[in-house]
Amino acid sequence: xxxxxxxxxxxxxxxxxxxxxxxxxxxxxxxxxxxxxxxxxxxxxxxxxxxxxxxxxxxxxxxxxxxxxxxxxxxxxxxxxxxxxxxxxxxxxxxxxxxxxxxxxxxxxxxxxxxxxxxxxxxxxxxxxxxxxxxxxxxxxxxxxxxxxxxxxxxxxxxxxxxxxxxxxxxxxxxxxxxxxxxxxxxxxxxxxxxxxxxxxxxxxxxxxxxxxxxxxxxxxxxxxxxxxxxxxxxxxxxxxxxxxxxxxxxxxxxxxxxxxxxxxxxxxxxxxxxxxxxxxxxxxxxxxxxxxxxxxxxxxxxxxxxxxxxxxxxxxxxxxxxxxxx
Amino acid sequence: xxxxxxxxxxxxxxxxxxxxxxxxxxxxxxxxxxxxxxxxxxxxxxxxxxxxxxxxxxxxxxxxxxxxxxxxxxxxxxxxxxxxxxxxxxxxxxxxxxxxxxxxxxxxxxxxxxxxxxxxxxxxxxxxxxxxxxxxxxxxxxxxxxxxxxxxxxxxxxxxxxxxxxxxxxxxxxxxxxxxxxxxxxxxxxxxxxxxxxxxxxxxxxxxxxxxxxxxxxxxxxxxxxxxxxxxxxxxxxxxxxxxxxxxxxxxxxxxxxxxxxxxxxxxxxxxxxxxxxxxxxxxxxxxxxxxxxxxxxxxxxxxxxxxxxxxxxxxxxxxxxxxxxxxxxxxxxxxxxxxxxxxxx
Numbered sequence: 001x002x003x004x005x006x007x008x009x010x011x012x013x014x015x016x017x018x019x020x021x022x023x024x025x026x027x028x029x030x031x032x033x034x035x036x037x038x039x040x041x042x043x044x045x046x047x048x049x050x051x052x053x054x055x056x057x058x059x060x061x062x063x064x065x066x067x068x069x070x071x072x073x074x075x076x077x078x079x080x081x082x083x084x085x086x087x088x089x090x091x092x093x094x095x096x097x098x099x100x101x102x103x104x105x106x107x108x109x110x111x112x113x114x115x116x117x118x119x120x121x122x123x124x125x126x127x128x129x130x131x132x133x134x135x136x137x138x139x140x141x142x143x144x145x146x147x148x149x150x151x152x153x154x155x156x157x158x159x160x161x162x163x164x165x166x167x168x169x170x171x172x173x174x175x176x177x178x179x180x181x182x183x184x185x186x187x188x189x190x191x192x193x194x195x196x197x198x199x200x201x202x203x204x205x206x207x208x209x210x211x212x213x214x215x216x217x218x219x220x221x222x223x224x225x226x227x228x229x230x231x232x233x234x235x236x237x238x239x240x241x242x243x244x245x246x247x248x249x250x251x252x253x254x255x256x257x258x259x260x261x262x263x264x265x266x267x268x269x270x271x272x273x274x275x276x277x278x279x280x281x282x283x284x285x286x287x288x289x290x291x292x293x294x295x296x297x298x299x300x301x302x303x304x305x306x307x308x309x310x311x312x313x314x315x316x317x318x319x320x321x322x323x324x325x326x327x
Numbered sequence: 328x329x330x331x332x333x334x335x336x337x338x339x340x341x342x343x344x345x346x347x348x349x350x351x352x353x354x355x356x357x358x359x360x361x362x363x364x365x366x367x368x369x370x371x372x373x374x375x376x377x378x379x380x381x382x383x384x385x386x387x388x389x390x391x392x393x394x395x396x397x398x399x400x401x402x403x404x405x406x407x408x409x410x411x412x413x414x415x416x417x418x419x420x421x422x423x424x425x426x427x428x429x430x431x432x433x434x435x436x437x438x439x440x441x442x443x444x445x446x447x448x449x450x451x452x453x454x455x456x457x458x459x460x461x462x463x464x465x466x467x468x469x470x471x472x473x474x475x476x477x478x479x480x481x482x483x484x485x486x487x488x489x490x491x492x493x494x495x496x497x498x499x500x501x502x503x504x505x506x507x508x509x510x511x512x513x514x515x516x517x518x519x520x521x522x523x524x525x526x527x528x529x530x531x532x533x534x535x536x537x538x539x540x541x542x543x544x545x546x547x548x549x550x551x552x553x554x555x556x557x558x559x560x561x562x563x564x565x566x567x568x569x570x571x572x573x574x575x576x577x578x579x580x581x582x583x584x585x586x587x588x589x590x591x592x593x594x595x596x597x598x599x600x601x602x603x604x605x606x607x608x609x610x611x612x613x614x615x616x617x618x619x620x621x622x623x624x625x626x627x628x629x630x631x632x633x634x635x636x637x638x639x640x641x642x643x644x645x646x647x648x649x650x651x652x653x654x655x656x657x658x659x660x661x662x663x664x665x666x667x668x669x670x671x672x673x
Binding site: 223224225227228229230231232233234235243246247250320321322323 | 414419424432434436437438446449483497
């Protein structure tokens with residue numbers, strides 16, 4: 001296993017360099033001049049030229065490419081055009097917020113999705129199965145930005161208007177009075193702020209997991225070893241949650257790796273909608289400002305996390321299925 | 328012989344299908360005594376497996392259902408309407424089952440020892456360590472080499488024969504009174520088949536449990552069974568002691584099955600077969616259910632369903648056939664019993 005992991009990590013290096021290269025050239029060959037963004041068109045050409053030199057945009061693209069690539073090895077990522085600060089500082093500020101959001105969403109996606117899928121499979125063709133099938137298809141085909149806005153409208157705005165208690169906060173990670181709250185209330189405040197963004201981000205993805213789990217579970221329930229488990233006298237609960245679940249989770253684990261990019265791209269929308277101070281907002285702001293170093297570093301970090309997530313999925317795969325051995 | 332261990336009376340198990348009601352098992356009666364090996368023989372689709380799953384109450388419901396009026400008594404206790412909780416105590420403990428496909432009957436993601444120990448923990452309420460020790464002991468009992476090491480292997484690391492031994496170990500873990508073996512050797516190589524049968528026979532001698540051996544292979548029956556029930560189209564065609572069935576098969580279906588066993592040393596151009604296939608359980612043929620394939624069939628067979636006769640006497644066997652305490656009987660469901668003159672003209 002250790003050997004396999006080492007090989008996988010080594011194998012990921014060309015992939016990561018490839019991704020970095022692609023990000024760099026796609027962005028730098030795109031039309032538009034960052035220098036123009038940060039200057040008044042009435043300025044003398046010489047001043048704009050100076051600005052270009054300051055940003056390093058006067059050099060040939062391949063020089064910039066190697067400089068940029070080199071900045072990775074120093075862990076520096078260069079300077080933001082818009083803020084003039086090191087990109088690394090910006091990322092480190094935004095990363096925790098995104099990780100918190102993605103972590104909770106990931107948990108909700110898999111726990112909720114798998115639980116609903118199991119329930120539906122065990123009660124196949126029941127009314128509940130039908131209702132859940134229709135609603136998961138509903139959420140599965142819904143754009144998350146629209147869902148986010150609707151949830152915000154309903155649980156934040158209208159809820160408050162109707163005078164119902166516990167209207168959920170619609171923006172930010174913490175309330176305005178956060179600093180004055182006791183420790184317990186601080187936790188509560190953070191949790192309340194998580195509800196709507198996490199729900200928005202996870203419902204769409206959980207719907208997919210639920211449909212997939214249901215299918216896998218129905219497949220596994222028909223297997224001979226499930227009949228064997230019942231013939232041993234095991235209660236139905238053990239048959240389903242031990243013998244059937246473990247087997248039907250094997251293909252679902254593969255989805256873990258595939259879902260990470262969806263989760264991160266979903267986070268971009270959700271962060272913008274809910275003013276969540278994470279990487280998604282950073283990347284959107286940076287794109288609008290043609291702040292290439294920030295866009296490149298953020299995209300790269302998303303790619304890195306996806307590669308890492310796939311690695312975790314492969315390891316989990318081997319843990320769940322003893323027939324898989326990476327030697 | 329005392330009262331039987333298992334007494335199945337007028338068992339009917341029906342399935343609701345898109346095509347209509349499939350009467351897979353349709354009025355089957357038989358019994359098994361303590362320590363006896365009963366063979367249930369028949370082609371695929373004759374209702375053997377459904378019968379065994381009905382005894383365990385493992386018929387998927389819906390679409391399947393054990394019809395009211397059926398009776399399955401284990402040591403006098405009625406199982407047909409027993410609560411599910413009671414059935415769970417019986418399964419794996421009083422009655423255990425092994426299946427045809429050792430490749431797919433073991434859970435691929437758990438070590439074999441854990442799968443055995445799980446049953447022990449469930450029914451014997453012992454700790455993890457004791458259950459594991461018992462699993463090792465059982466693996467030794469069924470003749471798996473190096474049981475201390477094999478206990479932690481996964482099913483995919485074992486051969487088909489070894490897996491079937493694990494299945495048997497699992498079934499024996501709580502010393503059941505009755506072992507139902509549903510085609511335990513069908514999926515195995517011939518040499519392994521003999522080993523598994525020998526193992527079952529030996530375990531029966533040592534542990535004194537009764538075995539219901541379901542098979543379509545009469546050779547297997549001849550080797551290990553005391554009595555035989557021949558099933559066709561969801562009914563019992565013929566039942567009796569194994570010598571009687573082999574020496575004097577009275578039902579044309581049993582005769583057909585016996586004739587279709589290929590024999591070494593006998594020159595045959597063609598394998599003898601029973602023409603046709605088992606009919607559709609949604610529409611069993613009227614009259615005698617075998618008449619569509621029977622070489623002896625005449626109008627009576629097409630018109631009227633034969634009852635079960637006591638062999639050679641022409642007497643109709645009363646309900647709950649053979650459950651009596653006297654010597655084992657030989658019963659046949661065929662009109663030839665009352666029209667012996669027709670036997671000569673196939």
